[in-house]
Amino acid sequence: MIAALIGLPLLGATVLLLGGRRTNAWGHFLAVAMSAASFVLGAFLFIQMVGKSEEEREVGQHLFDWISVGAFQIPFGLHLDQLSIVFVLLITGVGTLIHIYSIGYMEHDPNRRRFFAYLNLFVAAMLLLVLADNYFLLYVGWEGVGLASYLLISFYQQKPSAATAGKKAFIVNRVGDVGLSLAIMLMFVTFGTVTFEGVDAAVASGSSSTVTWIGLALLLAACGKSAQFPLQSWLLDAMEGPTPVSALIHAATMVTSGVFLMTRMSPVLHASYEFAPTIIAVVGAATALYAATVAVAQNDIKKVLAYSTVSQLGYMFLAIGSGAYVAAIFHMITHAFFKALLFLGSGSVIHGMHHEQDMRRMGALRKLMPVTAITFIIGWLAIAGVPPFAGFWSKDEILLYVYANNRFLYVVGLVTALLTAYYMTRQVIMVFYGKAKWNDHASDHGAHGDFTPHESPKIMLFPLVVLAFLSVVGGAMQLPFTKKLHFLEHWLAPITEESEAHIGETWAYHNKYILLGVAVVVATVGILAAFAVYAKGKFKAIEPKVLEQAWYYDAGASKLVGGPGAALFNGIAWVDAHIVDGAVNGTATLVRNIGGTVRKAQTGFVRSYAALMAIGFVAVLAWFIYRGVA
């Protein structure tokens, strides 16, 4: 039954890819149907799980023994527990909504069928990732989503920039995957098993330093997938893909697989040295602040959202580093809702503006695209952290745990929240309010000439409405008022209980309403500041070039790899060709030369052989005689 979750979308992808052009007419419906069927099945499993008692909720399904080589045993098994069902619902639910949206968005694209095939492939791979019962199978899913991401980013194959962006995503992900490979190898060597159960049980007995190394290697993998510093540059270029792709993969699901991995390995983190979670928290906080500062100066509607995603993922890592696993998952869920909403909304805007993405050419779209505008504003309020929308509750939960852990990081988190409110407000103002700017440079924008933006078709508006609704009520999962309302925490307790930081007795916990108030104040300040700059024009906008170029990260990385990096690679290649190969070839040459010298004894003349034999005979005879044996 669990296998069907993965099997249905996989079947959809296979049929659409193998069927080819024949399936063009109904391909998208099949894809949506498969995704929706997975969602229904997932919901059914969830309801079944709720009905069971807490001990019985974890269900495993062993399909077959995949790799069986001596001590290295990898089963192809699926494991459904409270954590993975949350992810399953999220993936299939948001995924189905985005499938529906794509029917409208990709209507005029002749390659729509291929798009849906890849979307289904992605859903299948992501489900495999969250349902795997061992790290190795998780790695398979990991690679699968990387592949799907590559295929979808470079979907507009004719554009060289899209192809390059796809490659960049794949390669940067690969750097992270090295971490996952190393972690699996370390796990196998130290514990002898790579299943989650096995590792969780054995981690207590392993040496702390090994466990820490494993944790850091997995952190590297998570940084790769979740676009944390220093592996964040691929997510920005990934905006080359169609907007539904950005919504699904780079907002709601794939980038959260890093968070999933971190949560799955919580026992490992729990057993490692103190500084490992601190490193995670610092990475998360630094990335969050970095991305927030850069988002302030971006002019492409999707790029703002992309940096915003990186920043919010930084929040999730910050939460994990502070021991707040439940808060991280909570924020991930709410983030999925409102970020998908914002991306789809921006897609709607782009669609209505005839594929114009520069915000400086938009403005005053509120009247022309009412539904889009309202849903987008709901998403904005959620991400800015305005109560009672979902984002406020989850962000506050994180800040609570961070405060209890490390004051300095709390301040960083607050500053980031301020900036988040600021740039999101800026975006809303530039796109939906102010003067209409789309006709100002009409002549440079292709052959559109004088046009009027229009609202998107209903099939695209439907998912927006659903996601807006979820962004409003999503906070109800984990309201901080009383323990009884902590539904998510209780649901995930069997998995995260041990590793969760216990802040029940700290000052922060007792005074959480004060911190709640501080968060509200910060959000308001950010929104008002943006209003003052962009709506009222009271202050000049600060958008320095260094922020727009993302602190020159890409240029710096290119210089480093091109200069010293290239020298290093050439040096290594030289060593390999001359020293390593030289040793091997040298051995062969040595043997050949020795043989060449020794073979000269084979003269072919019987007499010389006889002479050598005679000499040998005399030697042996002398030996025997003078040893007294003869």
Add this chain to the structure above:
Amino acid sequence: MNPNNYLILAAILFTIGVYGVLVRRNAIIVFMSVELMLNAANLAFVAAARNTGTLDGLVVAFFVMVVAAAEVVVGLAIIVTIFRTRRSASIDEASLMKY
């Protein structure tokens, strides 16, 4: 008369025989050198037999002669056969199995 003289004489003949095997190229002369070596061995046998007062040495020497005769017969037949195809009796001719 030191009986060891006979042994030393046998050793000298044997050495000359081996020298002949190693140095001469004509196959037949090599054969004759081998015969010389056998003769030297025979001489040693007979001298030792006489010295120890047993007749076994003589019997062995007799058998050695028989074997040498048989060997000569077959060996020369082979040389003749080879000579028929090769037109040459030099043993240096067969030198193809070399480096």
Add this chain to the structure above:
Amino acid sequence: MNGESVVFWVSGTFAVAGALGMVVSKKAVHSALWVAFAMINIAVLYFTLEAPFLGTTQIIVYTGAVMMLFLFVLMIVGVDSSDSLLETIKGQRLLAALFALTFGGVVVASIASTLASPSAGLAIANAGYGGHLQAIAFLVFGQYLFAFEVLSALLITAALGAMVLAHNERWAPRKTQDQLQRERTMGNHVTPLPAPGVMARNNSVDTPALLPDGSTSIESLPNAFRGEGKVAKPNSIEEAGK
């Protein structure tokens, strides 16, 4: 200074001389003769070593049969075949000399004192069986009977082997005298064929002979030369006379 030592020194020296002569002779036949000489001297030594039977056998079998066999084969192979005494393999002479010296040294040093003097003599042994020949016969057909039988098998095999190796295979049945005469009489040429070059200027094998009427006789040439262009032009009788 008894007779035995005199004979030893004389025959021994001659034996060594014969051996050396064999090794350094240029012509193969000379080598064979030198070896025979050495073997006769060894036979003499046998006689002095109280082994008359063995000495006789040495002369009859070795010098008589084996060396004659060698000479026969030398005739077949070519009496003229002589080795140049230049050594072609580098270092061979050196190795051989090295061997000789080392071996000689080792053996002489080790065996030079093995036999106890004086020799026991075979008189008692002979007497035990009633005579020298009887004693040997007793041993051969008694204690060493098995070896004797094996040796006889060996001899038979060797003889057969030699016959097989030296055999010349006939490709056609042998022509009888009757058949030969018929071919001659009823063939195309009753008289013997002229030898090549008869009555021609030279007697090289590719010059045909001249018949009495002055024409060339193709039959006087071996088969291989009978084609066009291979025949040297003979001089005519008139020309020969000029």
